[in-house]
Amino acid sequence: MTDDSKYEAVCSRDSRFDGEFFLAVSTTGIYCRPSCPANTPKRKNVRFFTTAAAAQGAGFRACRRCRPDAVPGSAEWNTRADVVGRAMRLIGDGVVDREGVAGLAGRLGYSSRQVQRQLNAELGAGPLALARAQRGHTARILLQTTSMQAAEIAFAAGFASVRQFNDTIREIYAATPSELRAARPGQGARFGPVGSQDGAAGIPLRLAFRGPYASAEVFDYLGARTLAGAEEITGERGARVYRRTLRLPNGAGIAEVGETPGAGGWLECRLHLADLRDLTTATQRVRRLFDLDADPYAVGERLGADPALAPLVALRPGLRAPGAADPHELAVRAVLGQQVSVAAGRRLGEALLAAYGEPLRTPSGGLTRLFPSAERLAEAALGELGMPDSRRDTVRAVSAALADGAVRLDPGADRDEAEKALLGLRGVGPWTAGYIRMRALSDPDVLLTADVAVRAGMRATGAAAVDSEAWRPWRSYAMHHFWNAAKDRGDFKRDTHEAHDEHEHERKDR
Structure with missing residues (x-):
């Protein structure tokens, strides 16, 4: 523009x-x-x-x-695979607060000076300034939604000192922390309050998104894949609440997200955290899971230009491509889901969780465990899982590669390199690597042409794979439209949106 x-x-x-x-x-x-x-x-x-x-x-x-x-984040940071896009995703995940600029640069494979120069040249701000703005936002949320003392908020938001916290709040908001707390937005404000003023039962948030949001489809998608013990959905359709455990840098957490979008364009969320320093990271991971930074206008304009896709876009405006709250967990679950239905993959995931998951110190409703870490699964026997030995070997191989860094799935990972590394592991084929790329790395431009349900949806709509270049960079959204089209027709018998070409995996398993 x-x-x-x-x-x-x-x-x-x-x-x-x-x-x-x-x-x-x-x-x-x-x-x-x-x-x-x-x-x-x-x-x-x-x-x-x-x-x-x-x-x-x-x-x-x-x-x-x-x-x-x-405001919601820019969709540009998800579509871009360059250093600036990867850096913005890592900063959003709190890497600068935890590891400093040197840690950010190391993850990107550049020197600190190079990263600083590129961000300043394109965005007008370096990594420290970007992280500082994010800390200011986190501090405002805590000031206006909890009764925590200002000193506690300063360190929970990631500031190194109370003085730095006070100076930042004054500079960004032209108010002291006390004045900002006293100016909590009222119900009549244009964009509504951040949440309730009682933070005792978790931190209430309003997670903003732009444009229409197909929340029913997102909750259906996640609901079909919930693992009992680590995830649950409560309530009736249209007013459901998705709940899940989170493994975070400083401790465990629980996220609760409501299905019904607010009139101003947000989803209600409540975070329960063992350590409030994880607030920024937890918020960003929930945003990625629910694909809240997407640009449905750009997606609809591009996909709606295809005659076969136009009716699907009109039928489900604002359809999202859910990401992952934990990339390592998603990678393991993708392997468990090879060659089986969603329901069967779910049962395998629940067996894995029951055998190796880490119990929560304080269970909450149906949430009792954290998904097992990659380090633990790399050494696990996995005898509790009813699947071929070759698949167990693949679970262990993927877990070991994640644990030792041979495969990186953090927000700033190079997507091409991550997919190449995954394909180098025995038992991981294009479907599995592509699915992980789409969800764990939030890539908006993945199309699994070998997927049986995708092919069924394309046949049902008259779409052709040869036209898919025109759908870039939003092919992941096209794929979700095809999955829904296949489900709507009711002629796809298997209990899955993601059934895929098994022959390739059968050859690798042998």
Whole structure:
């Protein structure tokens, strides 16, 4: 977009661009989201920034009316496979807070100076500034949704000192922590409050998304794959709550996400954390699981241009491609699901969880265990699982590769390299590697043409694989449309959306 087209979006208060860019007003010293309800500033007084951190670095403070720090993330960071895209995903996961800029650079395979230069050149802010803006957002949430002391919030949000916390809050919000807490958004605010003011039963969040959101399909997809003990869905369709355990850097956690989207474009979420330093990481992992940073307008425009896909896009606007809350867990479950139905893969996963999962210190409802770590599974006998020895070997091989770093599935992993490394493991074929790439690495451009259900959906709609190049970079969404089309027809007998070509795996197993 040009600056003029961005200004047109601001004039029309177009929420489609919330999170894609920010505008700052030189006469007020404030930066906002494009859909801010305040009076539209004059064009000559407006500057545009790619990130909130860049606006803050230029001396602007966040608007208290539209809360630009509460927007969904840019879909660009998921589609891009370059250093900047990978860095943004890692920063979102809290890597800079845990490992510093050197740790971020090491994961990317570049020097700290190179990473700093590339981020500054393209985004107008370096890794420290981007992480600082994220810490400020986390601190605001804790200030306005819990009764924690300010000093506790400072360290929970990732600040090195209370003084650094106070200075950052004043710079970003032009208010002290006490003033920010006193200014909790009321029910009448344009974008609603962050959550309830009682944080005793977990931290309430509103996870923003843009455009339509096909929540029923997402909950159906996750519900068909829940592992008893680590996941559960409660309530009736239309008002369900998805709950799951989380293995986080500093301890365990539980996430609860409601099915019904709020009128302002958010999903209600509540996080229960053993260590509040994991708030940022837990939030980002839930966002990836529910694909909340997607751009359904761009997806719909590209896929809707294909005559075969257009009716599917119209039938399910805002269809998402769920990611994974734990990439290592997803990789193991993908291997368990080879050559079997979703229900059978689910039973294998539950047997694995019962035998090797780590018990929660305090069970919550049906949630009693964390999925076993890759390190534990790499040495496990796996005799409890009713599957061929060759498949057990594959589970152990994948787990060992994840444990020793031979295969990397963190948010900043190079997707091509990760897929190549997976394919080098015995028992892992293109379907499994592609499925892991789509979900564990949140790649929006995966198409499993060997998948039986995908082929059934394509036949049902008249879509052709030769046309798939025109669907880039959103082929993962096309695949979800095909899975749903196959299910809608009712002529696909197997209990799965993901049944795949078994011959390749049979050859590898032999």
